[in-house]
Amino acid sequence: MSQEIQQTQTTCPYCGVGCGVDARQLNGQLLPVSGTQTHPANFGRLCVKGSNLHDTLDHDGRLLTPTMAGKPTSWNQALNLIADKIQQVLNSHGPEAIGFYGSGQLLTEDYYVANKLMKGFIGSANMDTNSRLCMASAVAGYKRAFGSDTVPGCYEDLEQTDLLLLVGSNTAWAHPIIFQRISQAKKNNPAMKVVVIDPRRTATCDIADLHLALKPGSDGFLFNALLAYLANHNALDQAFIEQHTEGFDAALTEAQQQCSDLEAVAQQCDLPLADLETCFEWFANSPTAVTAYSMGINQSATGTDKANAIINVHLASGKIGKPGSCPFSITGQPNAMGGREVGGLANQLAAHMDFAAADRERIKRFWQSPGVAEKPGLKAIDLFKAAEKGDIKFLWIMSTNPVVSMPDADLIKRALKKVELVVVSDCMADTDTAAFAHVLLPAASWGEKNGTVTNSERRISRQRGFLPSPGDAKPDWWMLTQVAQRLGFEQQFNYQKPYDVFIEHARLSAFENNGSRDFDLSGLAEMTEAEFEALAPIQWPINHQYPQGRARFYDDGHFYTPTGKARFVSNTPALPQKASDNALSGLTLNMNTGRIRDHWHTMTRTGKASVLAQHISEPFVDIHPTDAANAGIKDKQLVVVRSELNEILVRAQLTDAQKSGEVFVPMHWTARYSKQARMGSLINSDHDPVSGQPELKITDVSLSPARVDWQGFILSKADLFLLNDDSQRQDFECEYWTTGKTQSGYFYNVAGTGTGITLLNEIKQRLTAQAADQHSPDNQPSHNGQYQWICLDDNNQGHHRWACVCNHQLLALMFIHATHQPLTLNRGWLIEQFNNPELDRDTRLALLTGKPPGQKEDPGAIVCSCFQVGERAIQKAIAAGADSAAALGEKLLCGTNCGSCIPELTAMIKSYTPAQADELATELSES
Numbered sequence: 001m002s003q004e005i006q007q008t009q010t011t012c013p014y015c016g017v018g019c020g021v022d023a024r025q026l027n028g029q030l031l032p033v034s035g036t037q038t039h040p041a042n043f044g045r046l047c048v049k050g051s052n053l054h055d056t057l058d059h060d061g062r063l064l065t066p067t068m069a070g071k072p073t074s075w076n077q078a079l080n081l082i083a084d085k086i087q088q089v090l091n092s093h094g095p096e097a098i099g100f101y102g103s104g105q106l107l108t109e110d111y112y113v114a115n116k117l118m119k120g121f122i123g124s125a126n127m128d129t130n131s132r133l134c135m136a137s138a139v140a141g142y143k144r145a146f147g148s149d150t151v152p153g154c155y156e157d158l159e160q161t162d163l164l165l166l167v168g169s170n171t172a173w174a175h176p177i178i179f180q181r182i183s184q185a186k187k188n189n190p191a192m193k194v195v196v197i198d199p200r201r202t203a204t205c206d207i208a209d210l211h212l213a214l215k216p217g218s219d220g221f222l223f224n225a226l227l228a229y230l231a232n233h234n235a236l237d238q239a240f241i242e243q244h245t246e247g248f249d250a251a252l253t254e255a256q257q258q259c260s261d262l263e264a265v266a267q268q269c270d271l272p273l274a275d276l277e278t279c280f281e282w283f284a285n286s287p288t289a290v291t292a293y294s295m296g297i298n299q300s301a302t303g304t305d306k307a308n309a310i311i312n313v314h315l316a317s318g319k320i321g322k323p324g325s326c327p328f329s330i331t332g333q334p335n336a337m338g339g340r341e342v343g344g345l346a347n348q349l350a351a352h353m354d355f356a357a358a359d360r361e362r363i364k365r366f367w368q369s370p371g372v373a374e375k376p377g378l379k380a381i382d383l384f385k386a387a388e389k390g391d392i393k394f395l396w397i398m399s400t401n402p403v404v405s406m407p408d409a410d411l412i413k414r415a416l417k418k419v420e421l422v423v424v425s426d427c428m429a430d431t432d433t434a435a436f437a438h439v440l441l442p443a444a445s446w447g448e449k450n451g452t453v454t455n456s457e458r459r460i461s462r463q464r465g466f467l468p469s470p471g472d473a474k475p476d477w478w479m480l481t482q483v484a485q486r487l488g489f490e491q492q493f494n495y496q497k498p499y500d501v502f503i504e505h506a507r508l509s510a511f512e513n514n515g516s517r518d519f520d521l522s523g524l525a526e527m528t529e530a531e532f533e534a535l536a537p538i539q540w541p542i543n544h545q546y547p548q549g550r551a552r553f554y555d556d557g558h559f560y561t562p563t564g565k566a567r568f569v570s571n572t573p574a575l576p577q578k579a580s581d582n583a584l585s586g587l588t589l590n591m592n593t594g595r596i597r598d599h600w601h602t603m604t605r606t607g608k609a610s611v612l613a614q615h616i617s618e619p620f621v622d623i624h625p626t627d628a629a630n631a632g633i634k635d636k637q638l639v640v641v642r643s644e645l646n647e648i649l650v651r652a653q654l655t656d657a658q659k660s661g662e663v664f665v666p667m668h669w670t671a672r673y674s675k676q677a678r679m680g681s682l683i684n685s686d687h688d689p690v691s692g693q694p695e696l697k698i699t700d701v702s703l704s705p706a707r708v709d710w711q712g713f714i715l716s717k718a719d720l721f722l723l724n725d726d727s728q729r730q731d732f733e734c735e736y737w738t739t740g741k742t743q744s745g746y747f748y749n750v751a752g753t754g755t756g757i758t759l760l761n762e763i764k765q766r767l768t769a770q771a772a773d774q775h776s777p778d779n780q781p782s783h784n785g786q787y788q789w790i791c792l793d794d795n796n797q798g799h800h801r802w803a804c805v806c807n808h809q810l811l812a813l814m815f816i817h818a819t820h821q822p823l824t825l826n827r828g829w830l831i832e833q834f835n836n837p838e839l840d841r842d843t844r845l846a847l848l849t850g851k852p853p854g855q856k857e858d859p860g861a862i863v864c865s866c867f868q869v870g871e872r873a874i875q876k877a878i879a880a881g882a883d884s885a886a887a888l889g890e891k892l893l894c895g896t897n898c899g900s901c902i903p904e905l906t907a908m909i910k911s912y913t914p915a916q917a918d919e920l921a922t923e924l925s926e927s
């Protein structure tokens with residue numbers, strides 16, 4: 001048999017860094033992926049999410065066939081129904097009653113066809129995208145300042161700069177490869193300074209020379225004050241301001257009126273004056289500077305003003321268009337930028353055109369469409385509010401999960417119930433949003449799809465398929481094309497393959513452009529299909545002037561405004577208002593939200609990789625110890641986080657990395673993975689008036705200990721939620737559960753009131769029913785009564801430990817204790833036992849003690865996912881003298897593969913105290 005490895009060069013589907021990935025197969029078997037050495041985004045590196053992509057490619061949970069009203073159907077029937085409904089709504093209610101909601105997960109080709117169908121042929125601009133939640137304010141800020149949505153710089157600027165301000169960005173976890181590039185650059189050039197501006201002390205602070213833990217929402221004061229400071233300290237680039245900008249005097253006057261008193265600004269931002277002055281002094285005196293910003297700026301009710309406050313200081317100091325100098329918005333999603341190129345937002349048209357008559361007429365001629373939408377459509381929040389009012393009759397949701405990710409997430413549920421026909425195209429069958437679909441369309445997934453994506457630095461990369469799609473799954477561009485053809489637009493939607501779509505997209509960008517628009521792919525518009533297949537990553541624009549792409553814009557001082565000059569945008573900073581009745585009702589803490597290191601968005605993909613569940617396996621709330629003490633909350637206790645809209649149940653993590661008065665909750669847990677942890681259900685729909693981007697960082701909440709009488713941990717080979725008569729999902733009845741994958745099954749953290757024995761009996765019943773259902777060929781139960789239950793019950797204490805064994809193999813393991821704390825068990829060893837082909841007597845006995853015979857040490861929470869190194873081993877190594885991440889790597893290998901855990905390793909070293917060493921020594925001697 002041939003031993004040839006087949007390799008496909010593709011692009012990671014997670015964050016906006018856009019890393020190149022080499023997917024490999026040997027004789028049809030998937031091998032671990034690796035980073036593409038030549039890809040200019042990552043040069044061979046991958047973070048822990050990217051490194052585990054091959055583990056997410058199974059067909060578990062995939063949507064395999066179109067369904068209508070929950071019943072499988074053919075593509076033809078589903079597509080006919082969709083086209084008929086669109087036509088009927090058009091006839092009865094007009095185009096404004098139709099909505100599309102897309103995603104930064106779509107490929108550019110999918111996005112292009114969706115946008116064309118909606119805005120050019122259905123005739124409404126009600127096509128918005130979850131990128132509205134991600135970077136709409138950055139887009140609006142760029143357009144106000146530059147006249148176009150242009151990211152001015154490139155990743156090399158982050159390495160070449162003398163001063164990097166990272167604002168509202170936990171780069172170490174959210175954009176890990178960018179973080180690694182910056183870390184390396186700082187090692188190469190120790191004079192390079194990094195300032196982290198973020199209310200939380202995150203892993204990113206590992207490389208910070210200065211951390212400004214400002215008050216949430218006060219960024220506008222800081223950057224306006226910086227503008228005033230530059231003027232007062234003779235640090236303006238007068239020549240650049242005069243030749244290439246307009247509106248400077250008004251912006252400076254506004255900034256000086258509001259923010260020239262540094263002491264007052266320091267107070268408003270809750271920062272030490274000296275730190276603020278240090279940061280300003282560095283900026284003023286630094287030959288180059290980059291301000292990189294992401295969700296902490298964008299996800300704000302004043303996000304656009306904040307973006308312009310940042311851009312203003314770069315224009316004022318001329319720190320733009322030069323190597324190592326620019327205001328740089330880092331996008332969250334893998335193809336947020338591609339969506340912007342094709343007009344995926346409701347207030348854009350394709351190829352960076354707007355709703356001006358000339359643009360609409362140009363697009364209409366190019367598309368040969370009956371007409372192009374006359375006005376911007378409904379942005380995400382307004383789209384779903386219109387649906388709740390009954391104004392949207394048809395809604396197609398593509399590759400996204402708004403029931404989890406949108407603010408006021410329960411409004412989304414109500415809205416979807418009002419829409420006459422909800423279509424959801426997704427690769428997964430059981431997302432929270434899919435539950436509301438009348439029609440489900442199986443979408444091709446990463447590894448199967450073909451097309452392009454554009455990363456944060458405008459670099460277009462090919463995403464290439466290397467696996468066949470399972471079942472009837474199809475790419476989104478194909479579904480949309482089929483619907484368009486059924487609506488009578490065969491000629492204009494005659495695409496056979498992604499290449500056809502991309503070429504049309506490139507030609508539209510070039511159509512009557514002549515340098516008037518920044519987005520120009522004319523250099524790719526005549527590519528052959530073979531050239532498209534081989535396309536190497538390249539930054540737009542690609543045209544006769546920049547045939548190999550352009551790293552930086554504005555090096556020529558030309559902007560895309562009518563005058564060709566950049567615009568300063570005056571803005572008046574304001575702190576988020578706290579409703580006084582919220583304070584009265586005890587909602588006195590502010591909830592911030594964001595990502596964790598090893599999960600992506602709503603976990604539909606990362607939830608499949610068991611390795612990624614080991615770093616953090618439960619939804620949590622980070623809380624300062626003082627606030628926790630005030631609320632009577634102990635570390636690791638389950639707590640209720642309550643807002644004016646809803647409440648969730650998550651685990652408390654006490655940390656002084658969190659400012660007092662602030663808490664942090666991750667965004668990832670859905671109803672698929674946790675009983676009650678959708679943070680979106682807590683957040684109201686406040687949003688930026690310019691960009692429409694929701695405020696996801698400021699929500700008044702209160703915390704209180706959850707009322708639970710017992711806690712438990714359960715492992716099972718089979719998914720216990722699916723063990724019932726009709727294989728319909730049936731969650732546990734208890735007050736709290738979270739679940740995830742292990743290497744050989746599923747884990748469940750559980751808690752509840754009363755006695756946990758009820759849950760144990762329910763699970764036992766499910767397992768027994770399953771055993772009865774499994775028949776051998778002679779129609780006898782295959783286990784033949786060999787299910788063995790090993791039980792240890794202490795009814796007085798409320799402690800129960802049960803194991804279910806069959807044919808000497810472990811099927812389930814359950815620990816329930818009457819306690820408010822999670823159980824101390826060697827979870828790694830217990831999980832390993834599910835792969836043990838024959839449990840011996842000692843191991844069986846040890847199972848219920850929760851640790852191996854001979855008391856092998858519990859590794860604790862996994863910090864390094866690549867080499868499965870737990871916090872206990874790391875603490876021991878630190879106690880033994882390892883004083884750097886490199887030293888820990890030498891000893892334990894941790895941090896030596898993808899490097900995603902290095903900031904945590906460093907933080908553990910920094911926070912390690914002799915008292916901890918003593919504690920550890922005592923514990924070890926006792927064990």
Ligand code: SF4
Pocket residue numbers: 012013014015016017018019042045046047048049050051175176177178
């Ligand atoms: Fe993927 Fe990680 Fe690269 Fe982001 S940084 S694109 S998640 S490998």
